Amino acid sequence: MVSIVSVAKAAGVSNKTVSRVINGEPHVTEDTRERVEKAIRDLGYIPNMAARQIRSSRSNTFGIITDYVSTTPYSVDIVRGIQDWANRHGKSILMANTGGLPEREAEIWKMFQSHRIDGVLYVTMYHRVVDPEAGDVSIPTVMINCRPHTSELLPSIEPDDFQGARDLTRYLLERGHRRIGYIRLNPILLGAELRLDAFRRTVKEFGLAESDLSIRLGMEGPVGAEENYVFAAATEMLQQKDRPTAIMSGNDEMAIQIYIAALTSGLRIPQDVSIVGFDDFRTVSLALKPELTTAALPYYDLGFQGAEWLNSVISEEMVRASRRVISCKLVERASVCAL
Amino acid sequence: MVSIVSVAKAAGVSNKTVSRVINGEPHVTEDTRERVEKAIRDLGYIPNMAARQIRSSRSNTFGIITDYVSTTPYSVDIVRGIQDWANRHGKSILMANTGGLPEREAEIWKMFQSHRIDGVLYVTMYHRVVDPEAGDVSIPTVMINCRPHTSELLPSIEPDDFQGARDLTRYLLERGHRRIGYIRLNPILLGAELRLDAFRRTVKEFGLAESDLSIRLGMEGPVGAEENYVFAAATEMLQQKDRPTAIMSGNDEMAIQIYIAALTSGLRIPQDVSIVGFDDFRTVSLALKPELTTAALPYYDLGFQGAEWLNSVISEEMVRASRRVISCKLVERASVCAL
């Protein structure tokens, strides 16, 4: 493998000079610089990160530790956001996922440390509260799409489920809907409570009574193996005499079943029932016809800003834990009509 | 940072002895070994991969280079398969994606080389033919879900789209369907041709005439910004006088639109129309009611076996390029009925 020494020889300079050129340090004649650069090109020299790291004790690598993210369709955009930030700033990404197993998590932290990564992004697939097994170690960490269980130990960056659901609810109210159905997300998800809470409050502020609402549980049980009541709940809801004129779905995926339930019941969307989702999981929200009005979970930004934040935590060594929130933009499409 | 030297001092032995213990080499008294291990625990020593790598010129790291995989819901399971293999075998994963930009691809190869990764897994989101910009370098590489453009330069591992579509077609034929509709995948995807070809041949072998078939294009144009004709095509197909009794969908996602088209046209699934998908993208195939019968793309296995293969290419230094294919298992659910 061609090293800095071979380049130095080829260019007829010392290795330190080559190092200077590589790192863009000053105090090198334009002439020498060019000779060195030519040698680098000729020999196809590529710096060895491992060696560099040994000296500088900086790996320029971030670790991503996920539960199932890399595994699930929903939040992959977080990873994309991180990657984009990383390669704009010359960082590399080491990635591992726990598959939900705590013992794996411990191994991963060890692996990360053995690579002397500069920091960790702790990412979850669903917005939730977690207990990172980090333990003893004090690697700078930023949590993405989740928050630490034990108080505010670590910085975290999360979607604003509350605001998203509030905007969606207002959107329906402003369009004249007064009987609104709501099919709930699995309660073990943090978003479930936040969204439902936003819905309830907004509707109340607007003066609707609890009896105008029809709230059903869509799913429950462990993620990945949940009981699914969505289709049944929607069907039942829509066959009531005073059926809602609009339904808020816990998320876009559940909206598929609501669409099918509505159509099967002979109702047209949106003329007979309006439907809104949550997430803007485009594989679904754009495949549904009419296309689904929904609130977009800011996954990409969560990742991008999370990486940026981690970087500043690392360099400024300020570990002031705090919580940041990114808003969910309402995406208006065709599944809602005004009354 | 605590190094091998500090451990040696603490244990009152030489650094070489510590090295022996760490690497499980023989010729160490049980007594010394215990002393060293205690020191390691006490000091919280973790080996430095970078330093190790410099000596051994083996990084024990694989690079994953993707187009949009990490970005899209479909094939994330490939990444999970790779990760699972990797951590069962003590390898780390360095990950980057090109976002489809060739210039990014070149940078990524450079980044990989600077980390002296042992091998590369070149992964695409859709089954397709590609032209890796690897170029000059000779890092061991295995292609996953794609194949090299220029002959058989690199080993590749791919799903058996043909077999999957054939099995699905037979499944319909065996259940008495004789008028079958087919809504095609975007033709720029490799799977589009393979699946359609399998459909046509199987149906012909069975003795059906071209006139029993109704084949429409579902999508076309650049991936991510395609024209979508699925809903219109399905609606039209289902409102013919001699409408098909079954429809094969290019994939599960497109099946959403076919379901909606059928229901909107007042048809019941599967009593009036049977529908099959492709991919087993479970977010969709399980959300549809009745649940979708489909062929499962073996993403996880693609990843797992790809990683394994790469490893053997690296260690046996056998770069014999060849193509492997993994079958798509038929997943029977409730969207088809026998006539």
Add this chain to the structure above:
DNA sequence: TTGTAGGCGTTATCAC
């Protein structure tokens, strides 16, 4: 069974 010396590819230090 254990230890010493040297070197991997870098960068830091300090002298020229």
Add this chain to the structure above:
DNA sequence: GTGATAACGCCTACAA
């Protein structure tokens, strides 16, 4: 502006 030399943490080779 440039270079010799040491040092980072580990492993290999060889010696004791």
